[in-house]
Amino acid sequence: QQQVKQSPQSLIVQKGGISIINCAYENTAFDYFPWYQQFPGKGPALLIAIRPDVSEKKEGRFTISFNKSAKQFSLHIMDSQPGDSATYFCAASRGHLTGGGNKLTFGTGTQLKVEL
Amino acid sequence: GAGVSQTPSNKVTEKGKYVELRCDPISGHTALYWYRQSLGQGPEFLIYFQGTGAADDSGLPNDRFFAVRPEGSVSTLKIQRTERGDSAVYLCASSPTSGGTWGQTQYFGPGTRLLVL
Numbered sequence: 538q539q540q541v542k543q544s545p546q547s548l549i550v551q552k553g554g555i556s557i558i559n560c561a562y563e564n565t566a567f568d569y570f571p572w573y574q575q576f577p578g579k580g581p582a583l584l585i586a587i588r589p590d591v592s593e594k595k596e597g598r599f600t601i602s603f604n605k606s607a608k609q610f611s612l613h614i615m616d617s618q619p620g621d622s623a624t625y626f627c628a629a630s631r632g633h634l635t636g637g638g639n640k641l642t643f644g645t646g647t648q649l650k651v652e653l
Numbered sequence: 654g655a656g657v658s659q660t661p662s663n664k665v666t667e668k669g670k671y672v673e674l675r676c677d678p679i680s681g682h683t684a685l686y687w688y689r690q691s692l693g694q695g696p697e698f699l700i701y702f703q704g705t706g707a708a709d710d711s712g713l714p715n716d717r718f719f720a721v722r723p724e725g726s727v728s729t730l731k732i733q734r735t736e737r738g739d740s741a742v743y744l745c746a747s748s749p750t751s752g753g754t755w756g757q758t759q760y761f762g763p764g765t766r767l768l769v770l
Binding site for chain 2: 541543571573578579580581582583586626628638639640641642643644645646
């Protein structure tokens with residue numbers, strides 16, 4: 538059972554453009570939604586995260602939009618740069634107080650390529 | 654400061670052999686997680702420790718997989734009678750705690766690439 542669905546599988550964006558990656562989740566008990574960036578041969582690294590009582594969070598060029606009623610959230614990368622070329626994973630977890638222990642359920646990933 | 658380290662970085666073994674994968678978490682982090690990442694997929698949860706005890710091992714695929722964290726720091730993932738389907742990248746992550754009202758950042762190591770021939 539895939540609890541977090543991610544799209545698109547791959548994405549090509551021109552330098553300076555906006556990259557948009559979408560995720561949908563099923564478990565309404567999830568209370569933490571992070572995005573991870575992974576370069577080849579490296580482990581995932583946290584990019585930005587949001588909790589469900591907030592509809593948007595912005596950090597630099599990265600923005601998460603969150604729609605609780607639709608159970609969807611998305612990552613927007615503004616002014617995309619070649620150095621942003623990587624695989625991006627959305628994830629979701631439940632905190633300790635709801636028995637989740639913060640174990641992450643990941644989406645299937647999006648390979649982003651930013652072209653010059 | 655040092656991040657999460659994992660050894661070995663690569664492991665090639667033959668079907669039926671036993672392997673151990675080691676994780677050194679960030680100093681002071683009480684929560685430690687193991688994930689498995691198959692090619693082209695997102696990481697999948699295996700097990701997590703809060704301190705020395707396995708708080709949730711629901712992701713372990715079968716009884717060939719076992720993990721320990723005897724002193725609440727270093728953890729070892731053990732795989733018995735390896736199968737070709739076990740080939741994947743095994744990732745370890747640590748966080749200050751698994752508790753709290755919502756998520757704590759998990760810091761991932763570079764992973765161990767296991768290939769079972």
